[in-house]
Amino acid sequence: MSICKQFFVSGRVQGVWYRASAQQQAQALNIGGYARNLPDGSVEVLACGAEDKLAELESWLWQGPTSAQVADVQAEEVEYRETDTFETR
Template identity: 55%
Template sequence: MKPCVHCIVSGHVQGVFYRAATQEQALSLGLKGWVRNLADGRVELKACGPAQQLQQLQDWLWQGPPHAQVNDVVCEEVEALEVSTTFEVRV
């Protein structure tokens, strides 16, 4: 079973294509999972895959797309209960 992480990203991360860029980054790393906006302005995601690629995604989350201003990224390891076959943007 591959490891999974659940992350919450805060800052100016909505309305700047953060979800789409996260999806693109995750797919390029071969990760599975999802990303979505939260009502409070944060972005939430769950990603599963090889540990090295998960770490690369977590490092990228601090940067995000060009217009994002990331203040905090909190990630924790979680179990892979429902794993997607791809990495999707959820509404």
Template identity: 50%
Template sequence: MAKQCLKIRVEGRVQGVFFRKQTQQRAVQLGLTGYAKNLQDGAVEVIACGEDAALEQLASFVRQGPPGSQVFSSDTLIFDYQSYSGFEIL
């Protein structure tokens, strides 16, 4: 199966609601690497790398948001696979 990376920018009520932590937990369960970080404008950026099927599952989770969050919009960019060690919260 092909490996690639996704960059997802999520806007809405996504900071202060454990969005990054729950995204990290889901990514680790799916065997993905990368990171989730808060941006200064209130959005969250997620970089995830791995198998296509796992990336689709994480992207679906992020676009919906975990309980307590409210996603207003998301933008996704696909790019070539890069190696990260684990999935970090930055």
């Protein structure tokens, strides 16, 4: 079953290749959506795909790339939208 989740990732997640790394992870898992920086220093990730693949991505979001220091990941299921690609914004 395909679903969409919106994640808000806080900590040291900007300026450390977090969005690009999240994009690589999502593409490897066949997940669509986007990652974008927010003005408060956090990163928003919208991910749509198979529920088990989103669980894998969520685990990765807690780690991030090696230079990131993730403090928290908030997640909520949102309305499903069809998306074929994962973008950075």
